[in-house]
Amino acid sequence: MATRKVCKHRFGSATASLAAAGAVLLFAAQQRKCESLSAQLRACTSLIERAQRQGALDRQHRLHLDLLYKAMDDPALAAVLDTYEEELGPELRRQYLFANALYINALHSHRVGYISLVELHGHLRVMCQNKFFRGYWEATRPHRASLPDVSQEAQSGRMVDELIRELDDAETEEWWVVGELPVI
Known part of the structure; x- marks a missing residue:
């Protein structure tokens, strides 16, 4: 009988x-599954946050354009946006507002x-062909002076400044080939 007890004890152990x-093993598998689900949740949360930021940008852009359109339609409202150093007539002010909307x-x-x-x-190079856009760009130079150098708008502004310089210095009438393409 002693042998049986030892066997039972061995099998029990x-x-x-x-x-x-x-x-x-089950705990490890569950932990990996939880980590995978957590990573998926973080990815989904990131997508939602990006979509919310893009939606906010879209709403802000729409509001900006609506305000510009109102100012273009009403000279009294356009006067509120007139922060240019030189006096602009109503027609030129309206053209500058439209140039701002395009930009x-x-x-x-x-x-x-x-x-x-x-x-x-490419879009900016086309805009730089227009004398009204160039006038707007020069008139708003002081407005861009306070932008942080790393902002997208400051970088875009430097791109426009460089395009205008390159177009002015170009030795060709083929303006659509002027300017170094940005490095992506």
């Missing part, structure tokens, strides 16, 4: 050891990922 090992629209399109940096460069 082995069973307990197998059960403990199984529990450890901000291109910049916004890049910010939210609708167009690449290279495409933004």
